[in-house]
Amino acid sequence: MISLLLRLLRLLPFLVGGHRQLALENLALRQQLSVYKRTVTRPPLRRIDRLFWVGLARVWAGWKQSLVIVTPDTVLRWQRRRFREYWTQLSRRPTGGRPPIDPAIRALVRRMAAANPLWGAPRIHAELLKLGIDVCERTVSRLMPKRGIPPSQTWRTFLANHVRDLVALDFFTVPTVGFRLLFVLVVLAHHRRRVVHFNVTEHPTAQWAAQQIVDAFPDDSAPAYLLRDRDAVYGDTFRLRVKGMGIGEVLTAPQSPWQNPFAERLIGSIRRECLDHVVVLGERHLRRILTAYFAYYHRSRTHLSLEKNAPDGRHIELPSLGPVLSIPEVGGLHHRYIRRVA
Numbered sequence: 001m002i003s004l005l006l007r008l009l010r011l012l013p014f015l016v017g018g019h020r021q022l023a024l025e026n027l028a029l030r031q032q033l034s035v036y037k038r039t040v041t042r043p044p045l046r047r048i049d050r051l052f053w054v055g056l057a058r059v060w061a062g063w064k065q066s067l068v069i070v071t072p073d074t075v076l077r078w079q080r081r082r083f084r085e086y087w088t089q090l091s092r093r094p095t096g097g098r099p100p101i102d103p104a105i106r107a108l109v110r111r112m113a114a115a116n117p118l119w120g121a122p123r124i125h126a127e128l129l130k131l132g133i134d135v136c137e138r139t140v141s142r143l144m145p146k147r148g149i150p151p152s153q154t155w156r157t158f159l160a161n162h163v164r165d166l167v168a169l170d171f172f173t174v175p176t177v178g179f180r181l182l183f184v185l186v187v188l189a190h191h192r193r194r195v196v197h198f199n200v201t202e203h204p205t206a207q208w209a210a211q212q213i214v215d216a217f218p219d220d221s222a223p224a225y226l227l228r229d230r231d232a233v234y235g236d237t238f239r240l241r242v243k244g245m246g247i248g249e250v251l252t253a254p255q256s257p258w259q260n261p262f263a264e265r266l267i268g269s270i271r272r273e274c275l276d277h278v279v280v281l282g283e284r285h286l287r288r289i290l291t292a293y294f295a296y297y298h299r300s301r302t303h304l305s306l307e308k309n310a311p312d313g314r315h316i317e318l319p320s321l322g323p324v325l326s327i328p329e330v331g332g333l334h335h336r337y338i339r340r341v342a
Contacts, residue, residue, distance in 0.1 A: 051082075101143065105133060109143040117147075155259050158250075163190045165224035166250075168263035169213075171204065171231065172270075176280045184290070185209065186270075187216045188263050189223070192311045193303055195266070195294050200287050206235030213242060222247050227260055269297075277333055289330075296329040300336040 057079070105128075112124050121141035128135060153161075168188045173181055183204045187197040197216030201208060217223065222245045228234060229252050242249060252259035274293045280286045302308045321339040329336050 101135070101139065105135060106143055108133075109140055110145060113144045162225055166190045167196065167223045167226055168260055169226060169228040170260060170263040170267060171233065172267045174200075174275060174280055174286055176282055176286075178282070180282075182280070182283055182286055184286070185212055186263065186266060187212070188266050190262055193262065193266070193306065194298065194311045198290060198294065200283050200290070202283065204233050206233060206237040209233055210238040210241035213238075213245065213247075217245065224248060225250050227252070227263075229257070229260060230254055274330060274333065278331075292330050296334055296336070300329060300334070 109124060109128070112127060113119065116123075121137055121144060124144070125135070125137040125140045128140065166189075168190065169185070170188075171183050171185055173183055175181055180202060182200055182202055184200050185198060185204070186195055188194070189196050197212060199212050199215075213226075224247070226242060226247045227250045239249070257264050270290070270293065274289065278289060280289070298311045300310055300314070302310055302314075317339040319339070322341050323339065325338050325340040327336040327338065328334075
């Protein structure tokens with residue numbers, strides 16, 4: 001009631017003047033707006049309504065007295081929000097520029113970099129071009145994972161790369177029935193897993209070991225690399241002889257037999273398949289046993305690493321050749337099976 005009286009007093013000059021019709025219409029609209037405001041606590045406003053009051057506040061000084069639905073602070077907040085939206089729209093990054101990189105290309109670059117640690121961005125970029133993928137070399141460099149230190153090949157990679165030019169050297173001991181301890185030296189060629197030389201002694205020395213290398217590789221047949229451990233028996237005499245033959249020595253880390261896996265596997269096979277089942281009488285007896293075993297090892301024994309073939313190679317004998325014949329090997333510890341021609 002008091003608000004209505006205040007509005008009447010405010011419109012009194014218009015009622016007694018020449019704007020009576022406009023004043024009555026204004027009064028009717030204000031009364032209806034008052035009723036609406038009492039009914040609806042917070043009426044919903046659209047974007048066009050907010051823009052209207054923001055614009056009206058710029059051109060009309062008395063806009064605050066006529067504002068009823070919302071408070072003046074709300075209109076000012078609308079104006080500040082509109083200002084931020086306007087400059088945010090102007091500051092937004094343009095839609096042009098480089099197209100995004102396909103996720104499949106990202107994954108391919110990372111896979112190439114992980115599988116080829118020696119490759120750089122130019123090499124991977126060249127491979128992508130050969131695959132019909134046209135990307136920038138700088139993009140490839142950005143997609144590659146960061147590397148801390150220069151990559152180093154693993155022992156498995158080193159042995160695989162030098163399998164044809166690498167031989168392994170190792171000693172193992174065999175006790176005799178008379179409680180003597182014999183030392184056996186084996187020289188194994190990694191390619192085809194062939195034992196190129198072996199010998200037995202009771203007192204190994206550097207000079208004796210050097211002579212075994214000469215006997216194993218006569219007439220310029222020396223390999224490119226010799227893989228061995230750091231045993232003290234390989235003294236100065238041995239190293240000078242190996243160097244004079246043009247052989248490069250590759251030394252395993254201390255107490256790391258796994259870095260000479262082929263020779264260690266061979267020694268394990270010799271023990272499991274032969275020496276663990278016999279009593280060695282002496283040096284000559286051991287040499288005879290090992291000669292028989294290595295003959296079986298090269299001609300008959302199959303190897304998983306050789307696709308289940310023997311180092312010397314075995315032909316497939318078809319059933320049409322005849323029945324299967326068993327031939328004893330290594331004193332009957334093993335047998336060789338062939339087909340007998342009918």
